[in-house]
Amino acid sequence: MRYVDEFRQRELAQQLAAAIRKEADPQRQYNLMEFCGGHTHAIFRYGVQDLMPSNVHFVHGPGCPVCVLPVGRIDNAIQLVEQHDVILCTYGDMLRVPASGRKSLLKIKAGGADIRMVYSTQDALRIARDNPDRQVVFFAIGFETTTPPTAVAIKQARTEALDNFSVFSNHVLTPAAIQNILESPEVREMGSVSIDGFFGPSHVSSIIGSRPYEFFAEEFQRPVVIAGFEPLDVMQSALMLIRQLNEGRHEVENEYTRVVTREGNTKAQSLVAEVFELRRTFEWRGLGLVPYSALQIKKAFAGLDAEQRFHVPAISASDVKGCECPSILRGVKRPTDCKLFGTVCTPENPMGSCMVSSEGACAAYWSYGRFRQPEKSDTREDAA
Amino acid sequence: MNAVVKRFPVRLDVRRGAVDMTHGSGGRAMAQLIEELFVKHLDNELLRQANDQASFTVGSGRMVMSTDGHVISPLFFPGGDIGSLAVHGTINDVAMSGARPLYLSAGFILEEGFPLADLDRIVASMAGAATAAGVPVVTGDTKVVEKGKGDGVFITTTGVGVVPEGVQISGDRARAGDAVLVSGSMGDHGVTIMSSRENLEFETAIKSDSAALHELVADMVAAVPEIHCLRDPTRGGLATTLNELAQQSGVGMVLQEDSIPIKPAVLAACELLGLDPLYIANEGKLICICAQADAERLLKVMQAHPLGRQAAMVGEVVEDPHGFVQMQTSFGGSRIVDWLAGEQLPRIC
Numbered sequence: 001m002r003y004v005d006e007f008r009q010r011e012l013a014q015q016l017a018a019a020i021r022k023e024a025d026p027q028r029q030y031n032l033m034e035f036c037g038g039h040t041h042a043i044f045r046y047g048v049q050d051l052m053p054s055n056v057h058f059v060h061g062p063g064c065p066v067c068v069l070p071v072g073r074i075d076n077a078i079q080l081v082e083q084h085d086v087i088l089c090t091y092g093d094m095l096r097v098p099a100s101g102r103k104s105l106l107k108i109k110a111g112g113a114d115i116r117m118v119y120s121t122q123d124a125l126r127i128a129r130d131n132p133d134r135q136v137v138f139f140a141i142g143f144e145t146t147t148p149p150t151a152v153a154i155k156q157a158r159t160e161a162l163d164n165f166s167v168f169s170n171h172v173l174t175p176a177a178i179q180n181i182l183e184s185p186e187v188r189e190m191g192s193v194s195i196d197g198f199f200g201p202s203h204v205s206s207i208i209g210s211r212p213y214e215f216f217a218e219e220f221q222r223p224v225v226i227a228g229f230e231p232l233d234v235m236q237s238a239l240m241l242i243r244q245l246n247e248g249r250h251e252v253e254n255e256y257t258r259v260v261t262r263e264g265n266t267k268a269q270s271l272v273a274e275v276f277e278l279r280r281t282f283e284w285r286g287l288g289l290v291p292y293s294a295l296q297i298k299k300a301f302a303g304l305d306a307e308q309r310f311h312v313p314a315i316s317a318s319d320v321k322g323c324e325c326p327s328i329l330r331g332v333k334r335p336t337d338c339k340l341f342g343t344v345c346t347p348e349n350p351m352g353s354c355m356v357s358s359e360g361a362c363a364a365y366w367s368y369g370r371f372r373q374p375e376k377s378d379t380r381e382d383a384a
Numbered sequence: 385m386n387a388v389v390k391r392f393p394v395r396l397d398v399r400r401g402a403v404d405m406t407h408g409s410g411g412r413a414m415a416q417l418i419e420e421l422f423v424k425h426l427d428n429e430l431l432r433q434a435n436d437q438a439s440f441t442v443g444s445g446r447m448v449m450s451t452d453g454h455v456i457s458p459l460f461f462p463g464g465d466i467g468s469l470a471v472h473g474t475i476n477d478v479a480m481s482g483a484r485p486l487y488l489s490a491g492f493i494l495e496e497g498f499p500l501a502d503l504d505r506i507v508a509s510m511a512g513a514a515t516a517a518g519v520p521v522v523t524g525d526t527k528v529v530e531k532g533k534g535d536g537v538f539i540t541t542t543g544v545g546v547v548p549e550g551v552q553i554s555g556d557r558a559r560a561g562d563a564v565l566v567s568g569s570m571g572d573h574g575v576t577i578m579s580s581r582e583n584l585e586f587e588t589a590i591k592s593d594s595a596a597l598h599e600l601v602a603d604m605v606a607a608v609p610e611i612h613c614l615r616d617p618t619r620g621g622l623a624t625t626l627n628e629l630a631q632q633s634g635v636g637m638v639l640q641e642d643s644i645p646i647k648p649a650v651l652a653a654c655e656l657l658g659l660d661p662l663y664i665a666n667e668g669k670l671i672c673i674c675a676q677a678d679a680e681r682l683l684k685v686m687q688a689h690p691l692g693r694q695a696a697m698v699g700e701v702v703e704d705p706h707g708f709v710q711m712q713t714s715f716g717g718s719r720i721v722d723w724l725a726g727e728q729l730p731r732i733c
Binding site (some may be wrong): 004008012013014017044045046047048049050051084231246346347348363366367369370371 | 650651652655660706708710713714715716717718719720722723725
């Protein structure tokens with residue numbers, strides 16, 4: 001496969017592995033957080049950590065849209081179906097995320113609720129056109145990458161006067177989340193977690209560009225390397241981060257130059273700006289309330305906002321007792337530190353969101369990496 | 385059926401007609417459907433006797449029996465349809481014991497309103513597949529459900545077969561040191577079905593690999609009667625089937641990603657859809673586990689058969705109390721190849 005195989009070559013991986021071994025200082029630990037679930041997935045699927053020296057650690061971040069959505073928002077979605085009898089359109093991974101009261105979208109679907117799995121916002125629009133007598137709600141989730149298609153759908157619905165269509169927006173913003181992690185007491189006070197540098201998001205950065213990371217690279221003195229999602233991208237970026245750390249630099253570098261520019265996709269940005277505005281605050285699973293970290297639909301498009309149309313209430317619901325998703329999403333704990341991991345919580349029966357999506361750290365550990373931790377004695381070598 | 389007297393003055397309108405509730409009522413309309421559509425295509429001596437059961441004598445030895453329901457959507461797809469699939473699926477399940485399949489039964493659940501032309505095409509295809517395989521459909525059943533209570537047609541087939549003397553194939557017989565072979569490229573069927581779904585249409589030249597594997601199995605068993613395990617990696621693909629075998633046998637496995645045959649078009653489609661080809665269904669492929677010493681000979685036999693040209697050794701069985709199926713990735717790392725979690729694609733067969 002052209003443009004894919006090139007980024008998965010074993011020979012290049014060996015060369016990069018040798019370079020990393022040569023340049024990584026055996027006297028220090030390198031704790032590198034990959035923000036995105038896409039990176040987590042690539043690291044596990046290709047076995048990238050097998051090629052890394054033992055003092056280079058991947059710390060898994062919160063960049064999995066399904067994982068960070070708090071229970072309350074899924075409860076809201078369930079209410080939309082149960083109380084307002086809407087057709088709810090959603091991306092597949094959302095179906096299995098546990099909600100309050102042992103419910104999930106999948107379970108209420110089995111109970112007869114009209115929930116449709118879609119692959120794009122266009123599918124949701126088509127369902128609205130095909131069912132003019134029903135209210136159709138698109139359950140919009142995701143970081144900056146999935147926001148432009150939602151904006152397109154909202155504008156298209158307006159143009160077509162699709163009165164039965166609306167969007168339940170849960171779009172969130174990456175830079176706000178990274179900043180929140182860096183400001184958290186665990187990281188700030190150099191206590192339990194150390195994060196030395198970041199792999200910057202690849203798809204998100206194709207939209208927002210590399211510029212938004214410049215502030216916190218400087219402010220928090222942590223290097224950021226925007227990295228592609230292929231395994232060679234991850235290795236090359238690890239090498240770039242190690243070099244920056246060795247040289248005492250903390251800059252934003254771009255490994256993913258084949259897609260990402262400093263300014264990003266300005267057309268997509270203006271489309272998003274036309275339809276969405278910042279929320280004052282939004283709850284993230286794991287991070288809690290994060291100011292200005294999510295998007296809501298602007299007043300001009302309020303008619304297409306499901307939160308307005310159905311008066312969606314704010315619900316604060318708690319995670320399953322014992323579930324460590326919140327700490328895992330902040331990089332404070334590893335999946336194997338959770339008592340539920342692999343006992344009552346597995347991909348077949350997820351108790352927490354990180355076990356649901358293939359981008360979630362728990363699912364990746366369980367599905368690809370659990371032979372590395374046959375016993376549950378694993379502790380973080382990098383804990384201070 | 386001694387149709388000396390014309391039993392049905394007006395012929396079944398296969399071209400424009402549709403299934404209605406009377407076709408499942410047990411009355412004359414049902415009899416006509418059976419005679420002018422099912423028996424017409426599937427015709428054989430046992431079926432022609434028109435009894436509620438087929439009666440046949442069997443030789444001595446161990447018999448096997450298997451059943452399989454087919455609910456695939458769409459009903460027609462590149463490389464086959466629900467009719468041929470229902471024949472192949474059950475023949476393969478019987479053959480994975482090393483048995484020679486003898487007879488099939490077919491149960492049809494039809495939805496009111498289903499076009500008779502489609503049903504005719506499906507049954508003709510079924511007959512074609514059964515004839516080509518030399519395994520006749522000798523008894524059957526038809527039921528009709530109201531509109532909206534089914535989805536066109538569901539077909540359940542059951543098969544019986546006889547295992548040759550000295551063959552002892554079972555999923556619990558994999559032993560550390562054994563070789564893991566596959567008969568060809570992985571994922572063709574699943575990707576074909578995905579590409580023909582209405583909400584996911586994309587163009588691909590891939591065809592379903594739906595095929596009856598009993599003759600390939602007969603060649604393999606003749607060459608190496610001591611084969612330990614055979615299984616067709618249908619739903620859940622290679623990954624899930626190997627996990628089943630590992631669990632049944634209480635062993636682990638180590639695969640070499642490089643040696644697993646996958647067509648570039650299947651890889652590309654999986655890349656596009658974010659799927660892993662190891663979890664994609666096959667309908668004309670088998671997994672064989674045998675002693676390392678027999679592996680080369682078996683591979684040659686498989687490669688000599690048209691359905692096994694691309695056969696390859698993809699890994700080995702190892703001792704592992706956890707029963708993990710692990711893989712050395714082409715990239716140079718290692719990972720687990722786990723059971724399929726959740727539903728990758730419903731109604732694939």
